[in-house]
Amino acid sequence: MPTVTRQDPSESSTNERVNVLITPLPIPPPVDELKALTRSKRLFRACTGIDVRALRIETDIEYYLFMDMRYEGRWASFSMTSCKWVTVTAEYNAKLAEKLTGTEANIIPKNPRALIDKLGKVEALVIDKISHNDYSSSRGSETFWRKHCAVVSLSKSEAEPSNPGEKKRKVQTCGRCRQVKYPGGVGSKGNHKKQYCSDGVKPKDGTDFSPEWPQPPGIFTSGAHFHPVAFLTTLREMYETTVMNDGRDVVVDMEYLAFANLLAVVYFQRS
Ligand SMILES: [Zn+2]
Numbered sequence: 001m002p003t004v005t006r007q008d009p010s011e012s013s014t015n016e017r018v019n020v021l022i023t024p025l026p027i028p029p030p031v032d033e034l035k036a037l038t039r040s041k042r043l044f045r046a047c048t049g050i051d052v053r054a055l056r057i058e059t060d061i062e063y064y065l066f067m068d069m070r071y072e073g074r075w076a077s078f079s080m081t082s083c084k085w086v087t088v089t090a091e092y093n094a095k096l097a098e099k100l101t102g103t104e105a106n107i108i109p110k111n112p113r114a115l116i117d118k119l120g121k122v123e124a125l126v127i128d129k130i131s132h133n134d135y136s137s138s139r140g141s142e143t144f145w146r147k148h149c150a151v152v153s154l155s156k157s158e159a160e161p162s163n164p165g166e167k168k169r170k171v172q173t174c175g176r177c178r179q180v181k182y183p184g185g186v187g188s189k190g191n192h193k194k195q196y197c198s199d200g201v202k203p204k205d206g207t208d209f210s211p212e213w214p215q216p217p218g219i220f221t222s223g224a225h226f227h228p229v230a231f232l233t234t235l236r237e238m239y240e241t242t243v244m245n246d247g248r249d250v251v252v253d254m255e256y257l258a259f260a261n262l263l264a265v266v267y268f269q270r271s
Contacts, residue, residue, distance in 0.1 A: 036106065053106075053108040055113055055114050057118045070151075076123070076183065077173075078192070081198070082214040096109075119178070120179075120180070122148075175203060176201070177192075177214070195224070197214075199220060200220035201215055203223075211265070212257075215262065217255075
């Protein structure tokens with residue numbers, strides 16, 4: 001495979017250089033733990049330090065484990081908090097590792113985001129199945145979906161339109177926190193707030209960016225207020241538990257991650 005450097009000494013041979021540049025890129029080395037990743041996924045991993053497989057629930061084993069745990073724990077997006085997500089993700093990863101031990105599959109611990117996204121998709125599917133009274137799975141049996149649709153009451157109003165013939169509304173999920181917006185019908189306490197997510201941040205702001213969900217409690221409220229004392233308190237707490245602790249025994253939860261992301265955005269906006 002020909003190689004090219006940015007400072008090719010032979011400036012006269014531009015055509016040759018272009019020919020080298022347009023030849024297909026070489027196949028990456030056959031590293032065992034990376035063989036399931038495409039080249040773009042490897043690039044993402046190198047740039048961010050995140051294995052894209054940690055962000056998705058993809059294989060059958062991963063999916064059925066997720067569905068079993070959703071069933072047993074009666075997970076519903078509107079009743080999950082960031083702390084609960086951290087706990088159930090740790091349990092999920094431990095069970096997944098148990099299932100994969102002894103197989104050839106790589107054990108990639110999931111990021112909570114993978115479970116949050118999957119729950120949002122499953123809930124939309126559940127509501128859709130209930131509203132269309134169609135519980136069939138790809139194999140034709142109804143057992144699987146009847147079981148999983150019945151375990152958590154998600155949205156009575158969405159599933160049962162008040163007037164016969166009334167068009168069934170599409171399930172609405174918050175684009176920021178992935179919560180089903182109106183699980184309990186009009187006026188229900190469990191509904192997503194109109195102006196803000198569970199961490200007090202406005203989901204969409206035309207005049208400013210919306211920091212990632214979930215921000216630590218107390219910094220933002222009602223989608224309209226920012227509390228500098230809570231912000232500084234969180235900043236100091238995070239500094240003490242991470243930097244001052246020399247990285248030992250640190251459990252960086254989702255709120256700290258989202259908060260660190262907010263700091264990074266503010267930093268780059270100012271610099
Ligand atoms: Zn939200």
